[in-house]
Amino acid sequence: MGIGGISIWQLLIILAIVIMLFGTKRLRNLGGDLGSAVKGFKKAIDDDSDKDKVENKTDQPAEKVIEGEAEKVNSEKQPPK
Known part of the structure; x- marks a missing residue:
């Protein structure tokens, strides 16, 4: 017994019929297209996950951002000692 009650010989016969119907060139192109689609999906x-990580790192409370800007402005207004 093979996969799900189908023997290896039955699978080989089905494969031979598919190759005769579509041809090796069309099957090769189909495999390449499927591979590039999976690759694009993974990318x-x-x-998307990298974008989420960057957004999470830059999220700061508004008070901290405002305090940081205020300190920056105050340090620019003071003359050097």
């Missing part, structure tokens, strides 16, 4: 997922 989009990684880019």
Whole structure:
């Protein structure tokens, strides 16, 4: 017994029929297209997770941002000692 009650011989016969119907060139192109689609999907997922990480790092409370800007402005107004 093979996968789900299908023997290896039955799988080989199905594979031979598919190759005769579509041809090796079309199947090769289909495999390449499927591979590039999966690759693009993985890249989009990684880019999205990287974007979320960057957004989380830059999130600061507004008070801290305002305090930081106020300190920056005050240090610019004071003459050097």
